[in-house]
Amino acid sequence: MKAKHQRLTLVVVAVVALIGAALLAMLGLRDQAAYFYQPAALVKADVPPGQAIRLGGLVMPGSVKHGPDGVTTAFTVSDGEATVPVTYRGIVPDLFTEGSGVVATGRMDAGGTFVADNLLAKHDENYVPRELGNIDKAAVISESQTLVR
Known part of the structure; x- marks a missing residue:
């Protein structure tokens, strides 16, 4: 055979x-294509109780309730169309507040409550740590630009 x-x-x-390889990867990831269910999609989806899924949305204002044991938190996640009650047992992230975005990993129970094993709090691009919340951002930016010159 020639070269x-x-x-x-x-x-x-x-x-x-x-x-x-690409076909095998697509076949393996077809059920995991969506990063998380939003509440409206979760209500419509036929997800059996106990199946591990992710739920994402906004924590409804006034819905966060802390249990007497100090580690159980109950709240409601909404996407504007539907709401899903969530319970979480553990220490909540620092950025977890009412009205903020959250992605929870867990499973639905038979009663329609999402039981979260892990919480990820989301923030927008204008994030400022609570400790620095009272600092004027514009002044800091202009000062840092002056120092660079």
Whole structure:
């Protein structure tokens, strides 16, 4: 076999292998394509109790209730169309507040409550730590630009 034919065979085999790997990856990830369910989609979806899923939305203002044990937190997640009650046992993240975004990993129970194993609090691009909340951002930016010059 000539060198030209060997290179062509090698290229064809490599392309077939890449296409096969891409198809296997898509097949394996087809059920996990959505990062999380929003409450309206979760209400419509046929998710069996006990199946591990992610739920994302906004924590409804006035819905956060702390249990007497100090580690259980109950709240409601909404997307503007539907709401889902959530319970979480553990220490909540520092950024977890009413009206903020949250992504919870867990499962639905038979009663329609989402039992979270893990909470991720989300923030917008204008995040400022609570400790620095009273500092004028514009003044800090202009001062840092002055120091760079």
